[in-house]
Structures are given as structure tokens and as C-alpha cells.
Amino acid sequence: MELKTRHIILIVLFTLYFSARLFFSLQTPEFSSDYSYFALRQIEHIQQTGLPLSDDLLSYGGRNFVVMPFYFYILAALTMFLPEIITIKIVNTLLASSLIAAMYLVCRKVLQNRRVSIICSVVAATMPVYISQTLNDISPLSLILPGSLFLLYLFLVLEKKRAIDYAILLSIVLALVSSSSFILLLGFIVYLILKYLDKHAISKARFEFTAFFLLFLLWINIIVYKQAFQEHSFSIVLRNLPQVLLDSYFADLSIQKVILGIGVFPFFFGLYTVSIYLFRKKSENILLFISLFISAFGLLWFKVVEIEVALAFLGIALAVLFGQALKSLRVYMKRTKFAKRAEMIFNILLVVLMISHIFPGVYLIYQESGKSFSTEYIEGFRWLANNTPEDSVVLALPEEGHLVAYFGKRKNVIDNDFLLVGDANERFNDVLLFYTWRFKVPAVRVLEKYSVDYVIVSEKIKDYRITENLLKSESCFVPVYEGSITVYRNRWDKDVCSVI
Structure with missing residues (x-):
């Protein structure tokens, strides 16, 4: 199959992004967070015994662990016969970089505009919160966020042949990787509720898939976290954080932190799209990402989710909505007296927006690489x-x-x-x-x-x-x-x- 220009651009962007992340990750033999070394212990234990580390003699002088193990199994399998640290860094970088392809696929379906879809891909991949949480770290978010976008795409095309099979398979994988999949599930549920309130027909395939995802996610979490539920009750949601940490953790949450974590332009352009399409215009595809926005924002508002994870999901929702705002702006400009030069002005605007968003992201990649343990x-x-x-x-x-x-x-x-x-x-x-x-x-x-x-x-x-x-x-x-x-x-x- 002959590659088209848009495919070449996408491949070049992916290669540049992957190379930049990998370059900075390999500048140090260490990782940037202590969680990565907990993950390494899990990976090594799986390689030695075939099972995740659950009965640990070292942590707290001896205690039990409960984890969603699938992500560790993936890394354990890939590093079985290869240099562990380097291979893990390459695999994590590859997974994190797949966000570009996932976002393009989603935006191409939702926006029907290739140029804007590429812009949205870059915007999502250079989100400050995404970079800070996944660069040079063993983070399930590297798989969860791109995987969620692929699942959102499959949700949009569930009526197509085999789409439901792939969606079920991917939903199982995401459920086994992290409980943060609940944010995505809640987005699907909010979408169905909004459709019902608008008195629009609800696709049988989407309803049944959401029901399956809900039941499976609840079932697997009850199995894995049964003991934790019994011991901690509601505090399990924030992993039983000590009260002192909990108070200071959410005290730092502010609108400035949200904007800086997502990016100025995606945040404000995305909010504009939410206000327009939630109350005035109607679009089934846009409604799905408004629902994801409501899901992540609601969980963050009620302080029942990690801030960084919620911001990452908010970011991908707003990146798509940002693209819709750009598309609407382009249409509007063609109706003004600048119609003859609308395309040129729009292209200049895109360049300005890209530079304004990308440079902070690139700088953050450089900055985060310096935060690794010496x-x-x-x-x-x-x-x-x-x-x-x-x-x-x-x-x-x-x-x-x-x-x-x-x-x-x-x-x-x-x-x-x-x-x-x-x-x-x-x-x-x-x-x-x-x-x-x-x-x-x-x-x-x-x-x-x-x-x-x-x-x-x-x-x-x-x-x-x-x-x-x-x-x-x-x-x-x-x-x-x-x-x-x-x-x-x-x-x-x-x-x-x-x-x-």
C-alpha cells in the first residue's frame, strides 16, 4: 500500500517524539520515581516465580501487596531475555508514544479533518501532565491513556465488523492494567445517560458493551481488592493515603495547576466546545468526549481519583474538543471578509498554537529527564x-x-x-x-x-x-x-x- 502524505507526516512525528523521549530517558541508568523500583520488584518476581509479589518481607518490615498485574506481566515477558532497564525504558517509551497514533485515529473519525487531527495528536502527546507522569518511569499510564483512546475509537465504530470483539479484548486488558479504567467507563455511562436525556436512540451495541465493561471491571476489582475493601472501605479509592498527605495532596489542586497540566489552548478551546455542544449544538461523537470530560472532572471535583491521572484523561478529552474548536474557527473564518485569506491566516494560527504548546512540552521533557535519581x-x-x-x-x-x-x-x-x-x-x-x-x-x-x-x-x-x-x-x-x-x-x- 502506497503511503500518503498524511501517513508520512504521522510517522515522522511519531519517530521524532519517540526518539526525543528515548534519548532523554537513556541519559541516566536510573528512573525518576520510587514507584518504578516497586514495579521492578514486581517484574523480577514474576520472572522468577510466574506470580506477582504479594507477600513481601521487606516493605513495612513484612506485609501483603495487591496490584493489577497485567502491565507487570507484559514488561516481565518482554525483558525475560533482554537487558532489563534498557528494554523497559524502550517499551515504556514506545507505549507512551503510541498516544500520537491513537489520538490521530480518534480525531480523524470525530473531526473528519486530517490537518487538525495531526495538530491534536501533537497537542495530546506534549501535555505537561502526561510527560511528567510517563517520562523515564514505569507508569501504567503509558498504556492506559493510549489504550483508552483506541477503545474510544472502537466505541465510535462498534457497528463495524469485528469492532465489538476488539473492544471487548481491549477493555479486558485495560481493566487488568489499572483501576483508573473506571474514569473511561464512567465516561461511557455519562454518554449513554446524556443520550437518553436528549431522547436520542441508544445503540444496542454500545449499551451492551458498556454493560459488559462495567460488570467485568467491577468483578475484577472485587476479586483483586477484596481484602483491601474489607480493611479500608471507601478510603481504598485513594489507596489509604495518610490524612496528612491527603490534606496536602488536594490542597495543591487549583485551576492554575489544571491549566498548566493540560495546556492553555487545549483547556480554553476545549471548554468553549463543551459549552457550545452541551447546550446548543449536537454531535454524537463530540458528546462522547464531553462525557469523558465530565467523568474525569467530576471524579477530580469529589477527590476520589489521583490528580495526575484525572488530568491526563481530562487532557485527552479536551485535546479532541480543542480540535473541534479549531475546525469551527476555520469554517467561521471562511464566512468573514477575510475569506480569501482565511486558509493562510488559519495556517499561521496553527503554527502559533503549535509552537506555544510544543515548546513548553519539549522543555518539560528536558526538565523531567534531569529529575531522575542520580x-x-x-x-x-x-x-x-x-x-x-x-x-x-x-x-x-x-x-x-x-x-x-x-x-x-x-x-x-x-x-x-x-x-x-x-x-x-x-x-x-x-x-x-x-x-x-x-x-x-x-x-x-x-x-x-x-x-x-x-x-x-x-x-x-x-x-x-x-x-x-x-x-x-x-x-x-x-x-x-x-x-x-x-x-x-x-x-x-x-x-x-x-x-x-
Whole structure:
């Protein structure tokens, strides 16, 4: 089949985007978040046993995990006989870059305009929130977001031959990858409700597919998270975050953060389309993406979804609606006195919009690549594995807990996975109490409570506005490793460190 110009442009854009992401990801042998190292532990355990890691002896000194495992199985299979880190970075980059093709496919169907569809593809791929969450990280969002767009496309063409088969298969995959698929499901449900309220006929295929997706997603989540539901009830929605983290997490949410996460032009142009097509004009295809917008925005408003995940889904919905606004603008310009030069003016406008949106995205790719853990920083955690007893317990900040377990192969007191942790609030407060201590007695009691042998201090304490490190002046703590992090050996059980 002969490639057409639009296909060549799309391939070039995909190649450039993939190459840029991969280039910056490979600038460092490490990842940018501690979750990636939790994912690595899952991947390695699957390769060794065929099962995800559920009974962990290191996290919290010993606990159970519950995870949606399919994403880890994919990466485990692909890295079985290949260099692990490099292969994972390539696969994640490839999955994340597929957003360009997925968005083009959707926009081509919805907008019926190839040029605008290409613009929307670039806009979606350079969304700041998408880049920050998927660049140089093992993130299920790399699969969930492009996969959701492909499923949205299949939903639009369900009447076609075999489309329902592919839609069912893809919905099963997405359900097994992440519970954030509920955002997409809710979008389908809102779409059907809006169609019903408008007294429009509802496609039997779409209704039945939505019913299947709902039942399967509920069923698989009940199976996987049954124990977590029993222990945490409603707090499972935000993974049992400690109250202190929960309060500060949503306190940072603002309209400015939403706009910066999605992009100025997609946000405002998209909102314009929502206002027009929700109340005045009618379009079945546009209504689907308005429904996805309502779904993500509603869950974010009620604080029952992770901010970054909700913004990513908001972003892809608004990117399509942004394209519709551009298409409407082009039609309008041809009706004005500038009709003869409408095409030229429109092209100039597209270039300005592209540059204004892409450059911040490209800069963010560069900026995010610099946020990965440095080799010197990781070396301190590796030191634990070779220089401490195997049964040692290490106290570190929550965002360093997975690093202690993966590189140090030692028990941590706390990490960022709070699901199935009954005393998550208590532990988090105890760790903060220790790092902010002003008196010896409460600090030593924390160490006794969790049988801590080593304490890690790094620059990350500044994230908690902790500026003073009193461990340096205490004889209870002996620095045994000093570098990007400092490892202190706890001597609380010695006479020199008596609480009295």
C-alpha cells in the first residue's frame, strides 16, 4: 500500500517524539520515581516465580501487596531475555508514544479533518501532565491513556465488523492494567445517560458493551481488592493515603495547576466546545468526549481519583474538543471578509498554537529527564545491601522506602504504598515525628517501636520543610556512609544513648 502524505507526516512525528523521549530517558541508568523500583520488584518476581509479589518481607518490615498485574506481566515477558532497564525504558517509551497514533485515529473519525487531527495528536502527546507522569518511569499510564483512546475509537465504530470483539479484548486488558479504567467507563455511562436525556436512540451495541465493561471491571476489582475493601472501605479509592498527605495532596489542586497540566489552548478551546455542544449544538461523537470530560472532572471535583491521572484523561478529552474548536474557527473564518485569506491566516494560527504548546512540552521533557535519581544517590542505598545485616530495619522517608527494598534489600519502616497497611496514619506520623524531633525521648521511642537499625537522611527532608538535622549532633547515631545520602547506625540500645 502506497503511503500518503498524511501517513508520512504521522510517522515522522511519531519517530521524532519517540526518539526525543528515548534519548532523554537513556541519559541516566536510573528512573525518576520510587514507584518504578516497586514495579521492578514486581517484574523480577514474576520472572522468577510466574506470580506477582504479594507477600513481601521487606516493605513495612513484612506485609501483603495487591496490584493489577497485567502491565507487570507484559514488561516481565518482554525483558525475560533482554537487558532489563534498557528494554523497559524502550517499551515504556514506545507505549507512551503510541498516544500520537491513537489520538490521530480518534480525531480523524470525530473531526473528519486530517490537518487538525495531526495538530491534536501533537497537542495530546506534549501535555505537561502526561510527560511528567510517563517520562523515564514505569507508569501504567503509558498504556492506559493510549489504550483508552483506541477503545474510544472502537466505541465510535462498534457497528463495524469485528469492532465489538476488539473492544471487548481491549477493555479486558485495560481493566487488568489499572483501576483508573473506571474514569473511561464512567465516561461511557455519562454518554449513554446524556443520550437518553436528549431522547436520542441508544445503540444496542454500545449499551451492551458498556454493560459488559462495567460488570467485568467491577468483578475484577472485587476479586483483586477484596481484602483491601474489607480493611479500608471507601478510603481504598485513594489507596489509604495518610490524612496528612491527603490534606496536602488536594490542597495543591487549583485551576492554575489544571491549566498548566493540560495546556492553555487545549483547556480554553476545549471548554468553549463543551459549552457550545452541551447546550446548543449536537454531535454524537463530540458528546462522547464531553462525557469523558465530565467523568474525569467530576471524579477530580469529589477527590476520589489521583490528580495526575484525572488530568491526563481530562487532557485527552479536551485535546479532541480543542480540535473541534479549531475546525469551527476555520469554517467561521471562511464566512468573514477575510475569506480569501482565511486558509493562510488559519495556517499561521496553527503554527502559533503549535509552537506555544510544543515548546513548553519539549522543555518539560528536558526538565523531567534531569529529575531522575542520580547514580551517587542510588549508591547509598546499594551500600546497605553489602554492609548491613540481612535482618536490618531501615528508617527512611516514604518516597525512599521502595529504594531501600529494591537496592538495599533491607526491611523499610514505610514506603509510598499504603494499601493494606492498617496503621498507615500512625506510621507516617511517627516517621515525621522522628525526622522533626527536638527531644530525644519521643524519637528513641519511634526507633524502639519499629526496631530500627539504620536511619537514612537525604536532601528529600527539605520536601517536608525539615531544615535541621539533629542526628549529626547526637552520639546515638553514628554515620556509617556519607555521600548524596547519609546512613546512620542507630545506637539507641547502648548506654551512651539511654533515654534517661
